[in-house]
Amino acid sequence: MLDVSIAPAPAPDAPFEDHIEWARNAPAIPSTPAALFTGGLDGAPVGDRLTIDGPEWDYPVLARDLVRGSRGAVLDIGTGSGDFFAGLGPLPTGSAATETGPAFLAARRRLEPLGVDVRRAEASWTGDVLLPFFDGQYSAVLSRFSTIDPNEVGRVLEPGGTFLTEQVDTRDGIALNKALRAPLGWDQDGVTVDVICDGLVASGLEIVEATEYAGTRTFKDLSSVLWYLRTAAWQVPELADLSPANVARHEAALRGLHMHFAMGNELVDEAPRILVKARRPY
Numbered sequence: 001m002l003d004v005s006i007a008p009a010p011a012p013d014a015p016f017e018d019h020i021e022w023a024r025n026a027p028a029i030p031s032t033p034a035a036l037f038t039g040g041l042d043g044a045p046v047g048d049r050l051t052i053d054g055p056e057w058d059y060p061v062l063a064r065d066l067v068r069g070s071r072g073a074v075l076d077i078g079t080g081s082g083d084f085f086a087g088l089g090p091l092p093t094g095s096a097a098t099e100t101g102p103a104f105l106a107a108r109r110r111l112e113p114l115g116v117d118v119r120r121a122e123a124s125w126t127g128d129v130l131l132p133f134f135d136g137q138y139s140a141v142l143s144r145f146s147t148i149d150p151n152e153v154g155r156v157l158e159p160g161g162t163f164l165t166e167q168v169d170t171r172d173g174i175a176l177n178k179a180l181r182a183p184l185g186w187d188q189d190g191v192t193v194d195v196i197c198d199g200l201v202a203s204g205l206e207i208v209e210a211t212e213y214a215g216t217r218t219f220k221d222l223s224s225v226l227w228y229l230r231t232a233a234w235q236v237p238e239l240a241d242l243s244p245a246n247v248a249r250h251e252a253a254l255r256g257l258h259m260h261f262a263m264g265n266e267l268v269d270e271a272p273r274i275l276v277k278a279r280r281p282y
Helices: 016-025 059-068 104-114 150-156 174-179 193-202 222-231 244-249 251-262
Strands: 050-052 074-077 096-098 117-119 138-144 157-168 206-213 216-219 267-270 273-279
Touching: 016 222, 016 251, 050 222, 059 138, 059 157, 059 273, 104 117, 138 150, 150 157, 150 193, 157 193, 174 251, 174 267, 193 206, 193 273, 216 222, 222 251, 244 251, 251 267
Parallel strands: 074 096, 074 138, 096 117, 138 157
Antiparallel strands: 050 216, 157 273, 206 273, 216 267
16 A cells, blocks of 8 residues: 555645646555556545546456466466466466566566566567467466467467456547547557457467456546556656646646536546456367
Protein backbone atom coordinates (compact mmCIF):
# COMPACT_ATOMS: atom_id res chain seq x y z
CA MET A 1 0.00 0.00 0.00
CA LEU A 2 1.18 3.50 -0.80
CA ASP A 3 2.26 6.08 1.72
CA VAL A 4 -0.34 8.76 1.10
CA SER A 5 0.79 11.26 3.74
CA ILE A 6 0.31 14.21 1.39
CA ALA A 7 -2.10 17.11 1.34
CA PRO A 8 -5.71 16.16 0.52
CA ALA A 9 -6.64 16.60 -3.11
CA PRO A 10 -8.43 19.85 -3.92
CA ALA A 11 -12.17 19.91 -4.49
CA PRO A 12 -13.31 19.42 -8.10
CA ASP A 13 -14.17 23.12 -8.40
CA ALA A 14 -10.92 24.35 -6.78
CA PRO A 15 -8.64 26.54 -8.92
CA PHE A 16 -6.99 24.85 -11.90
CA GLU A 17 -3.52 25.62 -10.51
CA ASP A 18 -4.31 23.80 -7.24
CA HIS A 19 -4.97 20.58 -9.14
CA ILE A 20 -1.72 20.91 -11.09
CA GLU A 21 0.30 21.49 -7.92
CA TRP A 22 -1.29 18.59 -6.06
CA ALA A 23 -0.73 16.14 -8.90
CA ARG A 24 2.93 17.15 -9.25
CA ASN A 25 3.56 16.23 -5.62
CA ALA A 26 1.43 13.11 -5.28
CA PRO A 27 3.15 9.69 -5.42
CA ALA A 28 2.82 8.52 -9.01
CA ILE A 29 3.30 4.77 -8.66
CA PRO A 30 0.36 2.49 -7.74
CA SER A 31 0.71 -0.42 -5.35
CA THR A 32 1.50 -2.82 -8.22
CA PRO A 33 2.10 -2.24 -11.95
CA ALA A 34 -1.08 -4.17 -12.75
CA ALA A 35 -3.16 -1.93 -10.48
CA LEU A 36 -3.95 0.52 -13.28
CA PHE A 37 -5.43 -2.35 -15.29
CA THR A 38 -7.18 -4.37 -12.60
CA GLY A 39 -8.70 -1.75 -10.32
CA GLY A 40 -6.38 -2.55 -7.42
CA LEU A 41 -5.84 1.08 -6.42
CA ASP A 42 -6.33 0.69 -2.69
CA GLY A 43 -4.02 3.20 -1.01
CA ALA A 44 -3.48 5.31 -4.12
CA PRO A 45 -3.54 9.06 -3.36
CA VAL A 46 -6.52 9.67 -5.63
CA GLY A 47 -8.79 7.59 -3.40
CA ASP A 48 -12.23 6.96 -4.88
CA ARG A 49 -11.91 9.84 -7.35
CA LEU A 50 -10.50 7.32 -9.83
CA THR A 51 -12.27 3.98 -10.06
CA ILE A 52 -11.64 1.07 -12.42
CA ASP A 53 -14.29 -1.51 -13.20
CA GLY A 54 -12.25 -4.72 -13.14
CA PRO A 55 -13.13 -7.83 -15.16
CA GLU A 56 -15.49 -10.50 -13.91
CA TRP A 57 -12.85 -13.24 -14.04
CA ASP A 58 -10.09 -13.74 -11.46
CA TYR A 59 -6.81 -14.11 -13.33
CA PRO A 60 -4.71 -14.89 -10.23
CA VAL A 61 -7.00 -17.82 -9.38
CA LEU A 62 -6.95 -19.09 -12.97
CA ALA A 63 -3.16 -18.79 -13.16
CA ARG A 64 -2.67 -20.53 -9.81
CA ASP A 65 -4.93 -23.40 -10.87
CA LEU A 66 -2.99 -23.77 -14.12
CA VAL A 67 0.36 -23.84 -12.30
CA ARG A 68 -0.82 -26.38 -9.74
CA GLY A 69 -2.28 -28.62 -12.43
CA SER A 70 0.75 -28.39 -14.68
CA ARG A 71 2.58 -31.60 -15.61
CA GLY A 72 5.90 -29.78 -15.93
CA ALA A 73 7.70 -26.44 -16.00
CA VAL A 74 5.83 -23.14 -16.36
CA LEU A 75 6.94 -19.96 -18.17
CA ASP A 76 5.75 -16.46 -17.21
CA ILE A 77 6.24 -13.95 -20.04
CA GLY A 78 6.74 -10.35 -18.89
CA THR A 79 6.91 -11.21 -15.21
CA GLY A 80 7.55 -7.64 -14.00
CA SER A 81 9.03 -7.69 -10.50
CA GLY A 82 8.31 -11.42 -10.23
CA ASP A 83 6.08 -11.01 -7.18
CA PHE A 84 2.95 -12.25 -8.92
CA PHE A 85 4.64 -15.35 -10.37
CA ALA A 86 6.29 -16.14 -7.05
CA GLY A 87 2.87 -15.98 -5.39
CA LEU A 88 1.61 -18.80 -7.60
CA GLY A 89 4.08 -21.24 -6.03
CA PRO A 90 5.27 -23.75 -5.33
CA LEU A 91 6.49 -23.49 -8.93
CA PRO A 92 7.41 -26.67 -10.80
CA THR A 93 11.08 -27.51 -11.30
CA GLY A 94 12.51 -25.90 -14.43
CA SER A 95 10.10 -22.95 -14.43
CA ALA A 96 11.23 -19.69 -16.01
CA ALA A 97 10.26 -16.07 -16.51
CA THR A 98 11.12 -13.27 -18.91
CA GLU A 99 11.28 -9.51 -18.45
CA THR A 100 12.57 -6.83 -20.80
CA GLY A 101 12.05 -3.67 -18.75
CA PRO A 102 13.73 -2.05 -15.75
CA ALA A 103 12.15 -4.63 -13.42
CA PHE A 104 14.49 -7.35 -14.75
CA LEU A 105 16.93 -7.17 -11.84
CA ALA A 106 14.09 -7.12 -9.31
CA ALA A 107 12.63 -10.21 -10.98
CA ARG A 108 15.95 -12.02 -10.70
CA ARG A 109 16.25 -11.17 -7.01
CA ARG A 110 12.72 -12.35 -6.35
CA LEU A 111 12.57 -15.49 -8.46
CA GLU A 112 16.04 -16.99 -8.72
CA PRO A 113 16.07 -18.06 -5.03
CA LEU A 114 12.95 -20.08 -5.92
CA GLY A 115 14.82 -21.89 -8.69
CA VAL A 116 13.24 -19.88 -11.53
CA ASP A 117 15.39 -19.15 -14.61
CA VAL A 118 14.91 -15.42 -15.32
CA ARG A 119 15.88 -14.27 -18.83
CA ARG A 120 15.68 -11.14 -20.92
CA ALA A 121 13.43 -11.61 -23.96
CA GLU A 122 14.69 -9.31 -26.69
CA ALA A 123 12.78 -8.11 -29.74
CA SER A 124 14.15 -9.10 -33.14
CA TRP A 125 14.68 -6.66 -36.00
CA THR A 126 11.11 -7.41 -37.11
CA GLY A 127 9.76 -6.40 -33.69
CA ASP A 128 8.86 -9.95 -32.64
CA VAL A 129 9.66 -10.83 -29.03
CA LEU A 130 11.87 -13.92 -29.16
CA LEU A 131 11.85 -16.34 -26.25
CA PRO A 132 15.31 -17.76 -25.36
CA PHE A 133 14.06 -21.29 -24.71
CA PHE A 134 13.88 -24.66 -26.49
CA ASP A 135 10.93 -25.91 -28.49
CA GLY A 136 8.29 -27.63 -26.36
CA GLN A 137 10.08 -26.76 -23.12
CA TYR A 138 7.01 -25.75 -21.06
CA SER A 139 3.75 -27.40 -20.18
CA ALA A 140 2.13 -24.04 -19.37
CA VAL A 141 2.83 -20.44 -20.40
CA LEU A 142 1.40 -17.36 -18.69
CA SER A 143 1.35 -13.74 -19.80
CA ARG A 144 -0.42 -10.86 -18.09
CA PHE A 145 -0.44 -7.42 -19.73
CA SER A 146 2.77 -8.10 -21.66
CA THR A 147 3.59 -8.24 -25.37
CA ILE A 148 3.36 -11.75 -26.78
CA ASP A 149 4.51 -13.32 -30.03
CA PRO A 150 1.97 -16.09 -30.81
CA ASN A 151 4.50 -18.06 -32.84
CA GLU A 152 6.97 -18.07 -29.97
CA VAL A 153 4.27 -19.07 -27.48
CA GLY A 154 3.28 -21.98 -29.68
CA ARG A 155 6.91 -22.99 -30.19
CA VAL A 156 7.85 -23.27 -26.50
CA LEU A 157 4.66 -25.12 -25.47
CA GLU A 158 4.85 -28.89 -25.30
CA PRO A 159 2.08 -30.95 -26.97
CA GLY A 160 -0.97 -30.70 -24.73
CA GLY A 161 0.45 -27.58 -23.07
CA THR A 162 -1.75 -24.61 -22.13
CA PHE A 163 -1.36 -20.86 -22.64
CA LEU A 164 -3.25 -18.34 -20.49
CA THR A 165 -3.16 -14.59 -21.03
CA GLU A 166 -4.96 -11.49 -19.78
CA GLN A 167 -4.52 -8.45 -21.99
CA VAL A 168 -5.56 -4.80 -22.22
CA ASP A 169 -7.66 -4.15 -25.32
CA THR A 170 -6.14 -1.21 -27.21
CA ARG A 171 -9.44 0.69 -27.12
CA ASP A 172 -8.45 1.45 -23.52
CA GLY A 173 -8.01 5.16 -22.87
CA ILE A 174 -9.45 6.51 -26.11
CA ALA A 175 -11.98 8.82 -24.42
CA LEU A 176 -9.30 10.41 -22.23
CA ASN A 177 -7.05 11.20 -25.17
CA LYS A 178 -10.02 12.60 -27.07
CA ALA A 179 -10.89 14.87 -24.12
CA LEU A 180 -7.26 16.06 -24.01
CA ARG A 181 -7.13 16.49 -27.82
CA ALA A 182 -4.06 14.29 -27.81
CA PRO A 183 -3.37 11.74 -30.57
CA LEU A 184 -3.26 8.07 -29.65
CA GLY A 185 0.26 6.70 -29.48
CA TRP A 186 -0.88 3.22 -30.47
CA ASP A 187 -3.10 1.40 -32.95
CA GLN A 188 -6.52 1.12 -31.34
CA ASP A 189 -7.10 -2.12 -33.26
CA GLY A 190 -3.69 -3.57 -32.37
CA VAL A 191 -4.79 -5.79 -29.48
CA THR A 192 -8.29 -7.24 -29.67
CA VAL A 193 -9.64 -10.67 -28.85
CA ASP A 194 -9.81 -11.46 -32.58
CA VAL A 195 -6.22 -10.38 -33.19
CA ILE A 196 -4.97 -12.50 -30.29
CA CYS A 197 -6.99 -15.56 -31.23
CA ASP A 198 -6.13 -15.35 -34.93
CA GLY A 199 -2.43 -15.17 -34.08
CA LEU A 200 -2.58 -18.14 -31.72
CA VAL A 201 -4.54 -20.27 -34.20
CA ALA A 202 -2.04 -19.41 -36.92
CA SER A 203 0.73 -20.62 -34.59
CA GLY A 204 -0.96 -24.02 -34.30
CA LEU A 205 -2.84 -23.60 -31.02
CA GLU A 206 -6.50 -24.34 -30.33
CA ILE A 207 -8.61 -21.72 -28.54
CA VAL A 208 -10.16 -23.11 -25.36
CA GLU A 209 -11.70 -19.86 -24.09
CA ALA A 210 -11.84 -16.29 -25.36
CA THR A 211 -13.64 -13.67 -23.25
CA GLU A 212 -13.98 -9.89 -23.48
CA TYR A 213 -14.97 -7.55 -20.65
CA ALA A 214 -16.18 -4.04 -21.44
CA GLY A 215 -14.83 -2.38 -18.31
CA THR A 216 -14.71 1.34 -17.55
CA ARG A 217 -12.37 3.80 -15.84
CA THR A 218 -14.07 6.78 -14.17
CA PHE A 219 -12.40 10.10 -13.32
CA LYS A 220 -14.16 12.51 -10.96
CA ASP A 221 -11.82 15.52 -10.98
CA LEU A 222 -8.79 16.98 -12.72
CA SER A 223 -6.41 15.77 -10.00
CA SER A 224 -7.32 12.15 -10.69
CA VAL A 225 -6.71 12.66 -14.42
CA LEU A 226 -3.33 14.30 -13.83
CA TRP A 227 -2.24 11.61 -11.37
CA TYR A 228 -3.22 8.94 -13.89
CA LEU A 229 -1.27 10.67 -16.66
CA ARG A 230 1.84 10.69 -14.47
CA THR A 231 1.44 7.03 -13.54
CA ALA A 232 0.36 5.75 -16.98
CA ALA A 233 3.19 7.57 -18.74
CA TRP A 234 2.32 5.99 -22.10
CA GLN A 235 -1.13 7.64 -22.24
CA VAL A 236 0.02 11.17 -23.16
CA PRO A 237 3.83 11.07 -22.83
CA GLU A 238 4.14 14.87 -22.95
CA LEU A 239 2.09 15.18 -19.77
CA ALA A 240 3.80 12.41 -17.81
CA ASP A 241 6.08 14.89 -16.04
CA LEU A 242 3.52 17.73 -15.71
CA SER A 243 6.30 20.19 -16.50
CA PRO A 244 5.15 23.84 -16.78
CA ALA A 245 6.02 23.88 -20.49
CA ASN A 246 4.03 20.76 -21.30
CA VAL A 247 1.07 21.79 -19.14
CA ALA A 248 1.03 25.13 -20.99
CA ARG A 249 1.07 23.28 -24.31
CA HIS A 250 -2.07 21.35 -23.32
CA GLU A 251 -3.61 24.04 -21.13
CA ALA A 252 -6.71 24.74 -23.20
CA ALA A 253 -7.78 21.09 -23.18
CA LEU A 254 -6.90 20.65 -19.50
CA ARG A 255 -8.87 23.73 -18.50
CA GLY A 256 -11.84 22.51 -20.53
CA LEU A 257 -11.73 19.19 -18.72
CA HIS A 258 -11.40 21.00 -15.39
CA MET A 259 -14.57 22.99 -16.11
CA HIS A 260 -16.33 19.73 -16.99
CA PHE A 261 -15.50 18.33 -13.54
CA ALA A 262 -16.18 21.60 -11.71
CA MET A 263 -19.76 21.48 -13.03
CA GLY A 264 -20.27 18.11 -11.29
CA ASN A 265 -19.61 15.83 -14.24
CA GLU A 266 -17.43 12.71 -14.55
CA LEU A 267 -15.31 11.35 -17.38
CA VAL A 268 -16.02 7.69 -18.11
CA ASP A 269 -13.44 6.00 -20.30
CA GLU A 270 -13.34 2.55 -21.85
CA ALA A 271 -11.16 -0.02 -20.06
CA PRO A 272 -11.85 -3.29 -21.94
CA ARG A 273 -9.99 -6.46 -20.98
CA ILE A 274 -9.36 -9.78 -22.72
CA LEU A 275 -8.86 -13.29 -21.37
CA VAL A 276 -7.72 -16.07 -23.70
CA LYS A 277 -6.86 -19.68 -22.95
CA ALA A 278 -5.36 -21.86 -25.68
CA ARG A 279 -3.84 -25.32 -25.95
CA ARG A 280 -1.27 -26.93 -28.20
CA PRO A 281 -2.71 -30.14 -29.66
CA TYR A 282 -0.97 -33.49 -29.10
